[in-house]
Amino acid sequence: DAKTTQPTSMDCAEGRAANLPCNHSTISGNEYVYWYRQIHSQGPQYIIHGLKNNETNEMASLIITEDRKSSTLILPHATLRDTAVYYCIVEQGGSEKLVFGKGTKLTVNP
Amino acid sequence: EPEVTQTPSHQVTQMGQEVILRCVPISNHLYFYWYRQILGQKVEFLVSFYNNEISEKSEIFDDQFSVERPDGSNFTLKIRSTKLEDSAMYFCASSQRQGRDGYTFGSGTRLTVV
Numbered sequence: 459d460a461k462t463t464q465p466t467s468m469d470c471a472e473g474r475a476a477n478l479p480c481n482h483s484t485i486s487g488n489e490y491v492y493w494y495r496q497i498h499s500q501g502p503q504y505i506i507h508g509l510k511n512n513e514t515n516e517m518a519s520l521i522i523t524e525d526r527k528s529s530t531l532i533l534p535h536a537t538l539r540d541t542a543v544y545y546c547i548v549e550q551g552g553s554e555k556l557v558f559g560k561g562t563k564l565t566v567n568p
Numbered sequence: 569e570p571e572v573t574q575t576p577s578h579q580v581t582q583m584g585q586e587v588i589l590r591c592v593p594i595s596n597h598l599y600f601y602w603y604r605q606i607l608g609q610k611v612e613f614l615v616s617f618y619n620n621e622i623s624e625k626s627e628i629f630d631d632q633f634s635v636e637r638p639d640g641s642n643f644t645l646k647i648r649s650t651k652l653e654d655s656a657m658y659f660c661a662s663s664q665r666q667g668r669d670g671y672t673f674g675s676g677t678r679l680t681v682v
Contacts, residue, residue: 496611500673502671502673556603559610
């Protein structure tokens with residue numbers, strides 16, 4: 459069973475915020491939420507991760523609900539170069555293996 | 569910004585032939601990985617490598633596959649006898665520390681088995 463559920467695809471206008479949801483209702487207390495993206499068959503790229511608290515870096519913000527059953531990745535000002543497949547991954551610490559799902563294909567439109 | 573370099577970008581090989589995919593990880597990274605992505609499918613973990621030995625491998629990584637760090641800079645994936653179903657994009661990645669947030673992936677090698 460998949461640990462995460464993401465919409466198959468989303469669209470966003472250039473310059474607007476892109477809000478990508480992820481449901482992880484069975485997340486356990488020691489599991490982190492990681493976000494990666496893959497731009498057109500290139501290697502995946504790390505974006506951000508979090509455990510409980512909201513996180514922000516130069517690429518994005520991660521909002522995790524208080525019950526931790528869902529999260530949202532926010533790209534504050536989406537550009538055409540942000541068009542990619544975005545993966546939400548929920549895993550424990552320790553092992554460093556990444557398990558990718560199908561992700562959300564985000565298309566940023568001019 | 570430091571990069572993970574993979575060569576070649578595209579390799580075509582005949583079924584049954586051996587193939588070696590090459591990767592140069594970021595110089596101060598200690599953890600090394602191979603993933604693959606069959607066209608149109610998910611990115612799949614193959615193997616992780618640390619301190620000159622395999623630390624974890626998937627069911628895909630059977631006896632036909634091997635990895636090696638022959639010198640201080642290269643990290644290779646060898647497929648001994650390629651099959652048609654080995655056709656995929658192969659991604660190398662490296663990380664300075666253990667954990668899922670520190671990965672840097674290469675641009676991949678597209679392997680086509682004919």
